[in-house]
Amino acid sequence: MSGAALDVRNLAKSFTLHVQGxxxxxxxxxxxxxxxxxxxxxxxDPSGAGKSTLLRSIYGNYLAQSGQSLVRxxxxxxxxxxxxxxxxxxxxxxxxxxxxxxxxxxxxxxxxQVVATPLRAQGVEASEALARARAMLERLRIPERLWxxxxxxxxxxxxxxxxxxRVFVAEYPILLLDEPTASLDxxxxxxxxxxxxxxxxxGAAVLGIVHDAQVRAEVATRVRTxxxxxxx
Amino acid sequence: xxxxxxxxxxxxxxxxxxxxxxxxxxxDVGFDLWSGEVLGIVGESGSGKTTVLNCLSGRVAADAxxxxxxxxxxxxxxxxxxxESARRRLLRTEWGVVHQHARDGLRMxxxxxxxxxxxxxxxxxxxxxxxxxxxxxxxxRVEIAESRIDDLPETFSGGMLQRLQIARNLxxxxxxxxxxxxxxxxxxxxxxxxxDLLRGLVDDLGLSAVIVTHDxxxxxxxxxxxxxxxxxxxxxSGLTDQVxxxxxHPYAQLLVSSVxxx
Numbered sequence: 360m361s362g363a364a365l366d367v368r369n370l371a372k373s374f375t376l377h378v379q380g381x382x383x384x385x386x387x388x389x390x391x392x393x394x395x396x397x398x399x400x401x402x403x404d405p406s407g408a409g410k411s412t413l414l415r416s417i418y419g420n421y422l423a424q425s426g427q428s429l430v431r432x433x434x435x436x437x438x439x440x441x442x443x444x445x446x447x448x449x450x451x452x453x454x455x456x457x458x459x460x461x462x463x464x465x466x467x468x469x470x471x472q473v474v475a476t477p478l479r480a481q482g483v484e485a486s487e488a489l490a491r492a493r494a495m496l497e498r499l500r501i502p503e504r505l506w507x508x509x510x511x512x513x514x515x516x517x518x519x520x521x522x523x524x525r526v527f528v529a530e531y532p533i534l535l536l537d538e539p540t541a542s543l544d545x546x547x548x549x550x551x552x553x554x555x556x557x558x559x560x561x562g563a564a565v566l567g568i569v570h571d572a573q574v575r576a577e578v579a580t581r582v583r584t585x586x587x588x589x590x591x
Numbered sequence: 592x593x594x595x596x597x598x599x600x601x602x603x604x605x606x607x608x609x610x611x612x613x614x615x616x617x618x619d620v621g622f623d624l625w626s627g628e629v630l631g632i633v634g635e636s637g638s639g640k641t642t643v644l645n646c647l648s649g650r651v652a653a654d655a656x657x658x659x660x661x662x663x664x665x666x667x668x669x670x671x672x673x674x675e676s677a678r679r680r681l682l683r684t685e686w687g688v689v690h691q692h693a694r695d696g697l698r699m700x701x702x703x704x705x706x707x708x709x710x711x712x713x714x715x716x717x718x719x720x721x722x723x724x725x726x727x728x729x730x731x732r733v734e735i736a737e738s739r740i741d742d743l744p745e746t747f748s749g750g751m752l753q754r755l756q757i758a759r760n761l762x763x764x765x766x767x768x769x770x771x772x773x774x775x776x777x778x779x780x781x782x783x784x785x786x787d788l789l790r791g792l793v794d795d796l797g798l799s800a801v802i803v804t805h806d807x808x809x810x811x812x813x814x815x816x817x818x819x820x821x822x823x824x825x826x827x828s829g830l831t832d833q834v835x836x837x838x839x840h841p842y843a844q845l846l847v848s849s850v851x852x853x
Contacts, residue, residue, distance in 0.1 A: 420833055448830070465790055466787070476794075
């Protein structure tokens with residue numbers, strides 16, 4: 360699959376719980392999938408199948424034991440499995456965006472600054488980064504009076520939208536989305552759907568976990584399970 | 592950070608070791624730190640993390656290993672082999688050291704402004720008005736009111752002392768800052784303010800830092816990479832979020848699972 364932006368081959372991930380008697384939990388046993396630019400692949404397995412573990416393993420948040428997780432970064436394929444931390448950070452800064460289900464921020468930092476941070480890390484000048492961050496917050500229907508407040512005290516749905524905003528603002532070529540529309544009202548859900556479609560149109564490769572059937576139908580170009588195999 | 596990911600590290604530590612009599616302080620500690628990166632060293636009390644920091648700065652003389660440092664002029668020196676005056680000059684110019692107890696890093700007998708201005712003057716600044724201007728600028732950056740510039744540090748709260756110590760260290764724009772529990776012993780709200788400040792300074796100045804902390808939540812918010820130490824040795828290292836979310840070593844798992852939501 361030479362044209363793929365993301366190419367996962369035989370990825371395996373298990374957890375050994377040393378604190379709990381050394382129990383070993385195999386979660387991923389040889390997952391292969393690829394995502395091309397402009398595609399949105401949605402994983403449809405039930406809860407507990409390891410979908411989030413796959414996204415985290417691709418992002419380098421979890422350490423996979425074997426297999427490859429190749430991402431197109433700076434015009435070459437980089438294997439995130441076993442990559443040096445410094446390279447993983449560079450991939451995350453410029454190539455790979457990940458919407459998790461948690462918002463972790465330094466208390467006191469205003470929401471618009473939180474959202475501008477990924478742009479600043481990419482070298483975008485401060486005032487432009489802030490302007491783009493605010494535009495993104497507006498699209499995601501975060502009221503302007505909240506922009507200068509820390510998101511720490513926001514509601515679950517508002518925090519989730521801040522999370523979505525700070526990933527989509529940076530226009531990464533590859534997006535990993537873990538339930539980006541969970542806990543959102545229908546208007547906000549629609550805004551996220553539109554962002555995903557836009558990302559696809561600009562050529563982003565999207566891999567997502569979406570349980571909401573309607574959202575899935577609106578964004579997915581392909582629906583598959585972890586167990587599905589692809590013709591290489 | 593610039594486009595390349597294979598340039599020379601700012602700090603390259605290999606085989607660092609220190610014994611205090613028969614007791615091991617740290618053994619075979621090694622890591623690389625690149626420009627713009629923050630490395631966190633975590634572990635419980637007595638794990639050797641502060642010993643490592645003190646061996647880096649030379650405050651404690653290590654008995655093994657190398658501390659390779661790439662100077663601003665591009666030359667590489669082994670901090671352990673530098674003569675005392677050259678080491679002190681580097682500590683004053685290119686490095687900063689923020690102590691856990693702010694009093695250890697401040698001169699309590701002179702004013703806040705003098706504490707900040709002193710390092711500038713040590714580097715040759717002589718114009719009083721300019722030194723005072725820079726001191727005022729830095730007091731503002733660490734959110735200490737202008738009106739306090741002529742006060743003695745004795746009159747400051749713990750959080751203010753820590754911010755003053757940070758200003759004193761950063762006024763000369765060092766390339767590398769070593770910090771020992773920079774938020775230790777502070778109220779939570781003060782800690783949040785300090786975290787915000789440190790993160791901003793790292794981002795704006797492109798500073799590199801080694802931060803020792805026992806607080807995993809602080810490590811998560813400040814550090815790009817982590818070393819987990821136990822009994823004087825590094826038992827795990829990696830990306831901060833990977834070490835905290837998927838620790839591999841039994842001790843690292845115990846450490847992470849023992850705290851409330853790192």
